Amino acid sequence: MKSLINEYDEITAGCAPKRLHVITFGCQMNEYDSQKMAQMLMGRYCLTPYPEEADLIIVNTCSIREKAEHKLYSLLGRLRKFKDSKPDMKIAVAGCVAQQLGGRLIEKMPCVDLVIGPQGLYRLPELLERIETDGGVVATELDDQFKIPYIEAPLPRKGDVRGFVTIMQGCDNFCTYCIVPYVRGRETSRPSRHILKEIGFLVDQGVKDVTLLGQNVNSYGKGLVDEVDFPGLLERIDHAFPDIRLRFTTSHPKDLSDKLIDCFGRLKTLCEHLHLPVQSGSDKILKRMNRHYTRQEYLEKVDRLRKACPTITITTDLIVGFPGEEDQDFKDTLSLLETVRFDQAFAFKYSERPGTAATRFKDKVQEEVKSQRLKTLLELQNQIGFEQYRKMENKVCKVLVETFDKGKLTARTRGNHVVNLEGDADLVGRLINVYIERACHHSLVGRIVH
DSSP states (O other): OEEGGGTSOOOOTTOOSEEEEEEEOSSHHHHHHHHHHHHHHTTTEEEOSOGGGOSEEEEEEOOSSTTHHHHHHHHHHHHHHHHHHOTTOEEEEEEHHHHHHTHHHHHHOTTOOEEEOTTGGGGHHHHHHHHHHHSSEEEOOOOTTOOOOOOOOOOSOSOOSEEEEEOEEOOSOOOTTOOHHHHTOSOEEOOHHHHHHHHHHHHHTTOOEEEEEOTTGGGTTTTOTTOOOHHHHHHHHHHHOTTSEEEEEOOOGGGOOHHHHHHHHHOSSBOSEEEOOOBOSOHHHHHHTTOOOOHHHHHHHHHHHHHHOTTOEEEEEEEESOTTOOHHHHHHHHHHHHHHOOSEEEEEEOOOOTTSGGGGOSOOOOHHHHHHHHHHHHHHHHHHHHHHHHTTTTOEEEEEEEEEETTEEEEEOTTOOEEEEEOOGGGTTOEEEEEEEEEOSSOEEEEEOO
């Protein structure tokens, strides 16, 4: 859970008379959506770190992880106390859990004034006006023809080194474990001119590192007339903004084309890092997950990536204990880790999501078995990841300094390694050379090379 005020300025004198508090659960796309909602309201609201002082509280939810609904109800119970003492306060719930629950959320928690899905957030100002006349408002319609509108509004604060830009949302893949197509709708891509304009806006605000976001960025361009595909979009950005660092997430392996792989070897701005979720090392489980690639196809793509860009860092997502996963399937996943040697892997126990195809599978894996498998997998990956990070020791690399706190700097390599070092605040936003002294399990420790 993250409050938007952690990333943006405290309330300043002379700002809008009403106060907004935003709480975000989940992924970078949710953080981006929260920022967009704050931008749309900046003329009427200013951010506050104190929910009890807010005139409007927005809770932006994520349904990917387990017990998301329970966590939301628990939070709303705490927020209701603030509203009891300030009856004019409005509470809005946005995001994927809001999309799932719809009007049931207001029935169970009458303190909620607005339920708004991922497609509806762009109508936020209009929907807030409807609350005044209609009471509880629900906006969770999913339109297959939905297009992401361009929002032209100032950022809550200038000076952030990293920025995020959504290029598409929704998903057409329908993996059997995944709820995204049901809560974010079908794939829709933004026109490249909107994306380039937004990146230009971020660069003007001082952003140096831009990450393109989407549920499946590799399929960008679907449904757009006279537009480019994803490699073509990367080329346009590379040409228009030659001085930025460019990243993207998330990629589906089945849509990782040779043309896209080649971009890592020839585009100057594209950083040497790819997050490529594999989910399982077993062909049987991959088929049950409806992933549309085999273990061998995944390994061949990794091999082509490393040939195109020998220094590339590859990270992944994994699910353990998917229905039907037997001991040999799990061993196949462990052997895939040893073969690929990911720098990082984000691993989770399978948990059911309502409405997904996997809920109908009968051969569930026992909870204690899932827990033991996750423990075994994380122990192996921690060992592999540490060995991968140790390869950086005693080398000099160029890093972009992102933050300063109490004499400590946090920086990032092009390969997405976080580097901690000592230095001055005026280095934030600058590229500097750093000698890597020591590797930790998920970060590096370095010192500035003068």
